[in-house]
Every structure is written in C-alpha cells, then in structure tokens.
Amino acid sequence: MATSDSRIGQKFGDALSVGQGAIEMGLGAGVAEGSASGGVVTSSTGVGAVAGAAGAIGGIVISAHGANTMYNGFNNMLNADGNNSGAANENANTGKRRKNRIPDQGKPNTVAENPSGTTMKKYGDDGWVQKEFNKGHAKDSNPKGLEDHIHDYKPNPYHPENKPDRMPPRIPKRNELLKDFLLPQKK
Structure with missing residues (x-):
C-alpha cells in the first residue's frame, strides 16, 4: 500500500x-x-x-x-x-485469479492461505511476506513451476515501503513445508 x-x-x-x-x-x-x-x-x-x-x-x-x-x-x-500495467492487466482485478490472491503484507509472524488452498504466504517480523508456497500448476513456463514449489522473497531496500522482491520458483527443501507452513512433505 x-x-x-x-x-x-x-x-x-x-x-x-x-x-x-x-x-x-x-x-x-x-x-x-x-x-x-x-x-x-x-x-x-x-x-x-x-x-x-x-x-x-x-x-x-x-x-x-x-x-x-x-x-x-x-x-x-x-x-x-x-x-x-495498461490494458494487459485490466482483468487482473476481477475473476477467479483475483479471489485467490494473498497480499504481500499481513499480520507479522503468521501464515495466510488463499480460499482455494493453492497458495500460502509466511510473513516475517515486519509483516512483509518472506516465503510463498504454491501447489503445482500447469500454466507455468518454468519446469519447477509444474510441481509444488516455493518462492523466496528477497529484501528490497529501494522500494519506498521496503516491499521484498519475489524470487523464481524452487523445489521445497526437506521439512521446509512442515517447518514454515505446517504441511507434510511429499515423498
């Protein structure tokens, strides 16, 4: 904001x-x-x-x-x-995609989940997102995006509100889902 x-x-x-x-x-x-x-x-x-x-x-x-x-x-x-954003994002604020979005800023030291259960965000001490978990989705051009994956967030001191930058997807580390999102790890 x-x-x-x-x-x-x-x-x-x-x-x-x-x-x-x-x-x-x-x-x-x-x-x-x-x-x-x-x-x-x-x-x-x-x-x-x-x-x-x-x-x-x-x-x-x-x-x-x-x-x-x-x-x-x-x-x-x-x-x-x-x-x-121009005309390309005119529909981004409506429809299913918007309903499933979780804000990048939330209550400090909590985890938020979208209504469909496909995304979870872990917030840090400052209330900004630190880590995001996404269930696998087929529309991603990145091969790691096809299965369950994590996006880390890197601090951005140049943003006026210190909003962190979202990093590319990666495979969850062992026990990371349980530790950060209270989810069992897939075998």
Missing part, C-alpha cells in the same frame, strides 16, 4: 512525463521536418541528401519516444495503483 505522499509524488512524476513527451514530440517533428526539407533545398543535386535523411529519421525516432513517454505518463495517471 502506497502512502499518500508517494502517490502524490508518483502523479507529479507522471505529469512531468506527459510534458516531457510533448516537448520531445515537438522537437522531433521539427528536426524531422527541418532535415527533410533542408536536405532537399540546400542540396538539389543530392549531395547532402543522406545527411538530411538521417536527420529526418532521427527526428522521427525522437517524436516516437516522446509519444511513448506521453502515453506511459497518461496511462500511469489514469491507473489507480500507479503502475504501468
């Missing part, structure tokens, strides 16, 4: 991105137009045409970068959580 100060800062940064993108689009269009027309006018024989074409292409690239920066800024401003 982001604090109100971090949300304000995020929105301010997003607004600056929109402005930066608009400036880049304008400058890029000017460079492209000036290079293209300048190359033709100053070089009717074709002697400077290559330099003019390169300048025009550079201007187009600058304009495209500006347009992308503006798009991302607007997208982040309109998105409630401030991340750049």
Whole structure:
C-alpha cells in the first residue's frame, strides 16, 4: 500500500512525463521536418541528401519516444495503483485469479492461505511476506513451476515501503513445508 505522499509524488512524476513527451514530440517533428526539407533545398543535386535523411529519421525516432513517454505518463495517471500495467492487466482485478490472491503484507509472524488452498504466504517480523508456497500448476513456463514449489522473497531496500522482491520458483527443501507452513512433505 502506497502512502499518500508517494502517490502524490508518483502523479507529479507522471505529469512531468506527459510534458516531457510533448516537448520531445515537438522537437522531433521539427528536426524531422527541418532535415527533410533542408536536405532537399540546400542540396538539389543530392549531395547532402543522406545527411538530411538521417536527420529526418532521427527526428522521427525522437517524436516516437516522446509519444511513448506521453502515453506511459497518461496511462500511469489514469491507473489507480500507479503502475504501468495498461490494458494487459485490466482483468487482473476481477475473476477467479483475483479471489485467490494473498497480499504481500499481513499480520507479522503468521501464515495466510488463499480460499482455494493453492497458495500460502509466511510473513516475517515486519509483516512483509518472506516465503510463498504454491501447489503445482500447469500454466507455468518454468519446469519447477509444474510441481509444488516455493518462492523466496528477497529484501528490497529501494522500494519506498521496503516491499521484498519475489524470487523464481524452487523445489521445497526437506521439512521446509512442515517447518514454515505446517504441511507434510511429499515423498
């Protein structure tokens, strides 16, 4: 959960991105137009045409970068959580997947389980998740994700709230499921 100060800062940064993108689009269009027309006018024989074409292409690239920066800024401003999830995650907050999700922050030194029983998270002294257990699932491209697996969480001092980073899946160690999640180990 982001604090109100971090949300304000995020929105301010997003607004600056929109402005930066608009400036880049304008400058890029000017460079492209000036290079293209300048190359033709100053070089009717074709002697400077290559330099003019390169300048025009550079201007187009600058304009495209500006347009992308503006798009991302607007997208982040309109998105409630401030991340750049875009249309790809519009359905992430609805349906079965959302109902089974467990928050990364919970009551310190506890274990939480989702309603379907497919995921458990162990929280540390600070309330952030330390370890996550997932029952095997077939939609994972990682071979270790096809069977029961563990995701460790590594501290992230660069996150504004110290939210840890989720590590790739790994096979549970001997007695780890019993020790951390009170589950019997598969043989």
